[in-house]
Amino acid sequence: MYANDYKNKLCTPEEAARVVKSGDWVFMSHFAMFPQALDEALSKRVGEVSDVMVRSVCATVSPKICTADPEKKSFTYMSGYLSGHERKLGEKGLCYYIPGNYSASPTFIRSGTMYPPDVAMIQTTPPDNNGYFNFGTSVSYARAICEMAKTVILEVNDQVPWVLGGEQESIHISEVDYIVEKSYPLPQLPSTTTETEAERAIATLLIEEIEDGSCLQFGIGGMPNTIAKMIADSDLKNLGIHSEMATTSYIDLILKGKVNGSMKNIDKYKTVFTFAMGTQKLYDFLHRNPAFASYPVDITNNPARIALNDKQITINNTVEIDLLGQISSESSGIKQISGTGGQLDFTMGAFQSKGGKPFICMSSTTMQGGNLVSRIVPSIKTFSAVTCPRTLAPTVVTEYGKAQLTGKSTFKRAEMLIELAHPDFREDLIKAAQAQNIWTRTNKIN
Numbered sequence: 001m002y003a004n005d006y007k008n009k010l011c012t013p014e015e016a017a018r019v020v021k022s023g024d025w026v027f028m029s030h031f032a033m034f035p036q037a038l039d040e041a042l043s044k045r046v047g048e049v050s051d052v053m054v055r056s057v058c059a060t061v062s063p064k065i066c067t068a069d070p071e072k073k074s075f076t077y078m079s080g081y082l083s084g085h086e087r088k089l090g091e092k093g094l095c096y097y098i099p100g101n102y103s104a105s106p107t108f109i110r111s112g113t114m115y116p117p118d119v120a121m122i123q124t125t126p127p128d129n130n131g132y133f134n135f136g137t138s139v140s141y142a143r144a145i146c147e148m149a150k151t152v153i154l155e156v157n158d159q160v161p162w163v164l165g166g167e168q169e170s171i172h173i174s175e176v177d178y179i180v181e182k183s184y185p186l187p188q189l190p191s192t193t194t195e196t197e198a199e200r201a202i203a204t205l206l207i208e209e210i211e212d213g214s215c216l217q218f219g220i221g222g223m224p225n226t227i228a229k230m231i232a233d234s235d236l237k238n239l240g241i242h243s244e245m246a247t248t249s250y251i252d253l254i255l256k257g258k259v260n261g262s263m264k265n266i267d268k269y270k271t272v273f274t275f276a277m278g279t280q281k282l283y284d285f286l287h288r289n290p291a292f293a294s295y296p297v298d299i300t301n302n303p304a305r306i307a308l309n310d311k312q313i314t315i316n317n318t319v320e321i322d323l324l325g326q327i328s329s330e331s332s333g334i335k336q337i338s339g340t341g342g343q344l345d346f347t348m349g350a351f352q353s354k355g356g357k358p359f360i361c362m363s364s365t366t367m368q369g370g371n372l373v374s375r376i377v378p379s380i381k382t383f384s385a386v387t388c389p390r391t392l393a394p395t396v397v398t399e400y401g402k403a404q405l406t407g408k409s410t411f412k413r414a415e416m417l418i419e420l421a422h423p424d425f426r427e428d429l430i431k432a433a434q435a436q437n438i439w440t441r442t443n444k445i446n
């Protein structure tokens with residue numbers, strides 16, 4: 001029925017890329033759905049256009065518009081959450097970070113608060129018989145971008161899984177201006193990370209906090225995968241998932257019957273997420289699987305909606321925490337590592353959920369430049385961003401224990417956090433707390 005429409009809109013990536021004019025804002029799709037053919041075609045226009053602003057989120061390949069234009073003669077690239085590729089480009093001045101809570105982006109686009117997109121370049125599945133294309137593994141805010149863009153170009157990839165959605169997971173051909181085709185496997189995020197002893201100790205401490213019927217969110221990074229694996233081997237049952245990200249570790253949780261969503265108050269029996277990144281096994285598992293519902297990020301990450309499920313447990317990683325409980329999860333000094341993403345959104349949501357518990361976890365130390373450094377620090381580095389402010393500091397977990405910081409005074413926070421630090425750093429931290437006037441004689445460690 002829509003075959004003629006499809007044929008009329010079909011063109012080469014190079015033809016589609018010609019739509020972009022100097023001064024345009026081009027919004028590309030996110031994470032594993034970064035539109036590789038359109039990026040390549042646009043990169044061939046270096047020197048032909050100027051001041052073109054391109055934005056995406058966590059591109060899982062290195063955008064060619066950056067590498068083809070190291071002097072930024074034509075393109076300036078920015079991302080809402082840096083991937084490893086984007087982090088490296090950032091260090092060369094070829095990728096800028098856009099600070100923000102992930103939940104807010106669709107609203108900012110629709111309200112015009114964000115620069116409006118001139119051109120949307122969005123990767124999708126091929127259309128179904130009703131003329132709909134599916135946003136695959138990155139619903140994110142693809143719909144908001146397409147609604148607001150002057151020109152919508154789809155990059156159709158027949159290797160993208162069709163992911164069933166709660167809403168806004170698809171777009172109709174009538175809303176599309178150009179279609180290009182390219183078949184390639186989605187980039188994969190390896191599932192096997194080498195687990196450290198500290199990660200296993202932290203996971204053990206977190207498992208104690210999860211009950212039958214809890215609703216889980218796992219953040220990004222090595223640690224959440226370790227915990228998911230441990231849950232898959234536990235006696236826990238009737239768990240639910242309401243998360244931002246879906247990962248390969250979900251497969252076992254679902255197949256082993258740990259996660260069935262039966263105790264959720266909303267999206268019952270569904271594992272909810274806005275983007276997925278993992279192995280091909282995950283992408284195959286997601287394809288038309290009714291166990292999942294993808295939603296746009298203003299729905300998955302809305303704290304008020306997160307709170308509708310009882311016993312929401314959120315497990316996110318951080319880079320460092322200062323003695324006041326300021327949580328810095330996305331940068332180290334001027335080095336932007338990743339982004340705020342949904343860390344603050346989910347922490348706020350879990351605080352409001354009945355029986356909910358937000359957690360921030362980290363190994364107590366890390367190797368940096370060949371030196372062992374503490375992640376619990378007197379003060380976070382100059383220029384480092386605070387991802388969760390101290391007013392919203394939840395329970396912090398290291399391999400040495402848990403510290404519930406909410407409602408605690410500055411001296412109590414300092415004391416509890418120092419108990420979670422590696423023993424080699426505790427004396428220096430006590431001295432720092434004394435110098436900061438957040439230590440008292442009532443403190444246990446002295």
Ligand SMILES: CC(=O)SCCNC(=O)CCNC(=O)[C@H](O)C(C)(C)COP(=O)(O)OP(=O)(O)OC[C@H]1O[C@@H](n2cnc3c(N)ncnc32)[C@H](O)[C@@H]1OP(=O)(O)O
Nearest residue numbers: 219220221222316317318319329332337338340341342343
């Ligand atoms: C997309 C989403 O929003 S999902 C929802 C939750 N969102 C979030 O939690 C967002 C913030 N969190 C994050 O970005 C991640 O969880 C992180 C960065 C805290 C941890 O992720 P991991 O992949 O486990 O981090 P990893 O240990 O590999 O380190 C990543 C980088 O940070 C650097 N880093 C880590 N700790 C430190 C530190 N204390 N000082 C300096 N640099 C550090 C590492 O060296 C590495 O950089 P490199 O690749 O250039 O060498």
Ligand SMILES: CCCC(=O)O
Nearest residue numbers: 057080081102105341
């Ligand atoms: C994680 C994405 C952040 C944004 O672009 O809003």
